[in-house]
Amino acid sequence: MRPLPELTPENTAFWTGGAEGKLMIAFCTACTHAIHPPQLICPKCWSEAVDFKAVLGAGTVYTYTVNHQPWGPGMQVPFALAVVDLDEAPGVRITAEVVNTDPELVTIGSRMCATFEQIDDIWLPQWEPAQ
Amino acid sequence: MTLAKATITGVGMSDIGRKTNRPAMLHLAEAAKRALACAGLTKDDIDGISTYPGKADNSPGMSPLGTGEVRNALGLKTRWHSAIPDGPSQMAPLMVAAMAVMTGQARHVLCFRALTESSSQTATQRASIPGSGRARLGGWYSYLVPANAMSASNWAGWMATRYFHEFGMTREHLGIVATGQRAFAQHNPSAVMQSPLTMDDYLGARMISSPLGLFDCDVPIDGACVIIVSAADAAKDCAQAPLTIEAMGAALGSQETWDQRADLTTMGAHDACADLWQRTDLKPADVDVLALYDGFSIFVPYWLEAFGFCGRGEAKDFIAEGNIGPGGRFPVNTGGGQLSGGRLHGFGLLHEACAQLWGQGGGRQVEGAQTAVCGMGGGFIAGSMLIRRG
Numbered sequence: 090m091r092p093l094p095e096l097t098p099e100n101t102a103f104w105t106g107g108a109e110g111k112l113m114i115a116f117c118t119a120c121t122h123a124i125h126p127p128q129l130i131c132p133k134c135w136s137e138a139v140d141f142k143a144v145l146g147a148g149t150v151y152t153y154t155v156n157h158q159p160w161g162p163g164m165q166v167p168f169a170l171a172v173v174d175l176d177e178a179p180g181v182r183i184t185a186e187v188v189n190t191d192p193e194l195v196t197i198g199s200r201m202c203a204t205f206e207q208i209d210d211i212w213l214p215q216w217e218p219a220q
Numbered sequence: 221m222t223l224a225k226a227t228i229t230g231v232g233m234s235d236i237g238r239k240t241n242r243p244a245m246l247h248l249a250e251a252a253k254r255a256l257a258c259a260g261l262t263k264d265d266i267d268g269i270s271t272y273p274g275k276a277d278n279s280p281g282m283s284p285l286g287t288g289e290v291r292n293a294l295g296l297k298t299r300w301h302s303a304i305p306d307g308p309s310q311m312a313p314l315m316v317a318a319m320a321v322m323t324g325q326a327r328h329v330l331c332f333r334a335l336t337e338s339s340s341q342t343a344t345q346r347a348s349i350p351g352s353g354r355a356r357l358g359g360w361y362s363y364l365v366p367a368n369a370m371s372a373s374n375w376a377g378w379m380a381t382r383y384f385h386e387f388g389m390t391r392e393h394l395g396i397v398a399t400g401q402r403a404f405a406q407h408n409p410s411a412v413m414q415s416p417l418t419m420d421d422y423l424g425a426r427m428i429s430s431p432l433g434l435f436d437c438d439v440p441i442d443g444a445c446v447i448i449v450s451a452a453d454a455a456k457d458c459a460q461a462p463l464t465i466e467a468m469g470a471a472l473g474s475q476e477t478w479d480q481r482a483d484l485t486t487m488g489a490h491d492a493c494a495d496l497w498q499r500t501d502l503k504p505a506d507v508d509v510l511a512l513y514d515g516f517s518i519f520v521p522y523w524l525e526a527f528g529f530c531g532r533g534e535a536k537d538f539i540a541e542g543n544i545g546p547g548g549r550f551p552v553n554t555g556g557g558q559l560s561g562g563r564l565h566g567f568g569l570l571h572e573a574c575a576q577l578w579g580q581g582g583g584r585q586v587e588g589a590q591t592a593v594c595g596m597g598g599g600f601i602a603g604s605m606l607i608r609r610g
Contacts, residue, residue, distance in 0.1 A: 093366050095356040125480065126363050132475070152385070152484060154377030155430040160346055160370045170369050172378050172479045184378075184479045185367045197385050213366055 091161070093211045099127045102141040107205030107212025112146035114178045115139050123178035146203030147219065148173040151182060155192045169195040171216050189217040225452035226318035227462035228607060229328070230259025231571045236443025236562050238338040238412060244284040245293050247444035248334045252294060255446035260459030261328060266448075267299045268326030270313035272333060272565070274303030279348050281340025281442070290332065300326040308470035308492065309513075310566040311596040311603025317449035318465050327454040331447045333567040337440035347440040348372060360477050373437055375478040375599060376516040377429035383485045383518065384431060387533040391431055393540060394517040395422040397552075398435045398559055400545030401514070405556025407583035408572075412439055413560040436517040441562035445571050460578050461609055466591075469496030469604040478599045485533075487519075488602035489526035489595055496604045497528065502591065504528045507606075509576045509592040510550055511569035514557040516598065520544070523595045524552075527604070546584070554584050566596030570605070577609050 094104055099115075103126075106113030115124040117131035118138040130137055153171040169192035172184045187195050188204065200219035205212040232254025234247035256262060275286030287301045300320045304312040310333065317329035337347035349370050350361045357365055369375065383389055399419055405411035417435065425434035455462035471491040474481040481487065497503075504527060512523035521535030529550055530538040538544070544552040555561050555572035562568065573592040575581055581589075591608040 091366060091368065091370075092355065092357050094362040095358045097358070100362075126360070126477065152378040152382035154374050154381055154432075155427070156368070156371075156374055156377075157427040158371065158373070158429065160349055164368070168368065170367065170374055170378065172484075180480075180482070182479050184364060184369055186369075197382070211366065 091208070093208060096210065099129045103127050104211050106141070106143065107207065107214065110205065111143040112183070112203045112214060113141040114144050114175065114181060116142050116178070123181045125178070125181040125183070144175060144177040148175045148183070148201055150195060150197055150199040150201060152197060153187070153195045155195070167192050171195055171201060173201050173216055183214055185214045185216050187216045223322045224324070226321050226465045227450050227452050227455040228447060228465065228574055229450040229455045229458040229460060229462055230255040230261065230448040231574045232256070232258055232446045233410060233564070233568065233571055234444045236410065236412060236441045236564065238439070238441055240442040241339055242442060244334045244336050244444065245289065247442060248285055248290060248332060248446070249294065251332065251444040251446040252330060255330070255448050258460060259448050260457070261448065263294065263296065265328050266296055266330045268317060268320050268329030269296060269298050269301045270317045270320070270329050270331045271303045272307065272310050272313045273305035276305065279350050280345040281336035281338070281347060283334070284336050285332070285334045296330070298326070300329065308472070308603035309597030309601045311594070311605060314447060314449060314570070314605065315468050315470060315603060318468065321449055321451040327451050329449045331449055332444060333565050334444035335563065335565065336442045337563065338442045341440060364478065371429065372515060372598070373429040373432055376518055377432045378479070379484050379487070380431050380518040383521070386485050387536060389521065389536040391423060391433070392419065393521070393536045394436055395419050396539050396545065397514070397517045397520045398422050401553050401557040402560045403546050404554050404584050405560035408555045408561065411556040411560050412441055412562040413556065432516055432518065435559065438515050438558035438563040441564070443562060443564055445564045445567035447567060447570060447574070463574055463577055463607045463609060466502060466606040466608050467496050467499035469493055469499070471495035472600070472602070474600060476600050481600065486526070487522050488597060488600045489523050489604065492602040492604040493526040493528065493595065496606060500606055502606060502608070507550065507591050507593050508589040509554060509573050509586050510544070510552045511573040511592060511594040512552050513566055513569065513596045513598055514553055514559050515563065517559060519598045520552060527593055527595065551586050554581060554586060566594070569596070570594045573607065577607065
């Protein structure tokens with residue numbers, strides 16, 4: 090089974106937002122800085138006024154790789170991993186597996202939208218090609 | 221306080237191999253004996269010990285020994301000891317040792333790295349997969365591993381994809397890195413991979429994480445390496461000409477992740493190297509031997525550009541022009557590197573650079589080598605060092 094993230098005060102909203110189909114990103118409400126991975130304090134202005142906001146979950150592939158090596162028992166290969174620049178959160182990238190497409194079709198510049206896979210109490214973001 | 225200069229006085233490596241089934245401590249002791257013999261020192265001369273990352277089980281066989289076990293087993297009495305998981309890459313223990321001898325905390329520091337990743341690897345416990353066997357993860361890799369981005373080959377793979385896209389590099393360029401280092405390894409009796417490697421072999425090998433294939437990835441091994449860092453005044457009576465640590469760089473300009481750095485055609489190395497050149501009058505053109513971290517082949521062009529041996533985006537031409545292989549003006553990883561020599565986490569690369577400066581490179585010796593750079597680390601983390609004879 091794949092390891093899951095430990096839920097903490099700074100990351101719970103990010104990992105559980107998918108329960109409502111929402112990609113939750115941390116923003117500083119004092120200076121508007123987008124913070125990822127999420128923190129309890131804004132790395133830019135040190136304000137503690139950090140809050141999560143649902144973003145549309147749309148973005149553009151900055152880079153990607155297609156993994157061919159099974160790293161553990163039961164891992165199905167190949168699959169693509171995409172590092173995606175989020176439209177609504179400047180400077181934030183979400184790295185996730187690409188689903189519902191041929192992995193070889195992913196390219197830099199591809200438009201993606203977020204979907205989620207639930208495992209236990211975690212909703213892992215995944216990318217699928219935008220319609 | 222007047223600071224002493226820090227030097228390297230001895231290096232030693234165990235008989236490294238795959239599936240040696242030899243305890244890490246015996247590898248370490250063998251490397252330590254060889255390093256002391258190289259330096260002309262005895263165990264009682266050692267008064268400091270330093271390692272990365274310390275005893276750690278974050279992936280199988282990654283670091284079976286900490287300073288405590290080694291002090292006990294080797295019966296060392298020390299005035300300085302430290303193990304550093306969060307420093308400037310695998311180079312951190314060498315940098316801290318240099319600071320220790322410069323400030324008089326110790327005279328001769330035994331710096332070590334020991335790995336048993338080859339013996340520890342099983343079907344379900346893979347080397348270098350962080351968090352292997354744990355239910356829940358924290359830290360930076362908790363944003364990668366659960367997404368099935370489990371291996372550093374994935375992280376390096378997406379860096380390479382972006383670099384290829386921006387600068388027109390192809391797999392053939394990385395093939396020159398891999399086959400060139402193998403050509404060096406054929407003159408290094410301690411390299412784990414010595415059979416010939418052709419470009420066809422390279423291009424025909426299975427893909428691991430695109431665009432990186434099997435021969436773009438370094439080789440997990442069992443082994444240990446010891447490097448002795450000494451105060452310059454204490455180095456005068458050693459067996460080898462002391463190698464002065466001319467400058468070090470450890471700057472880190474972006475957060476500790478493999479995906480958030482604004483420009484992923486650069487990495488931590490670029491920060492660390494820019495910092496290094498501010499501390500010396502020497503220039504890249506003064507360098508004879510290059511020891512560049514090659515956990516994956518793609519890190520070599522990144523390090524070349526980071527150190528300024530060529531401009532941004534120019535590494536592919538620099539490599540294609542024959543600069544880095546045997547006979548090149550800026551030979552890289554002359555012992556075969558980690559791609560052919562085995563993954564000693566940077567220590568093996570520095571071991572080779574020191575051997576070159578002492579004229580001990582055998583059939584791969586770079587004539588007249590006086591000055592070397594070493595860069596350790598990939599992705600967000602890096603340490604850089606410039607060493608010279610005299």
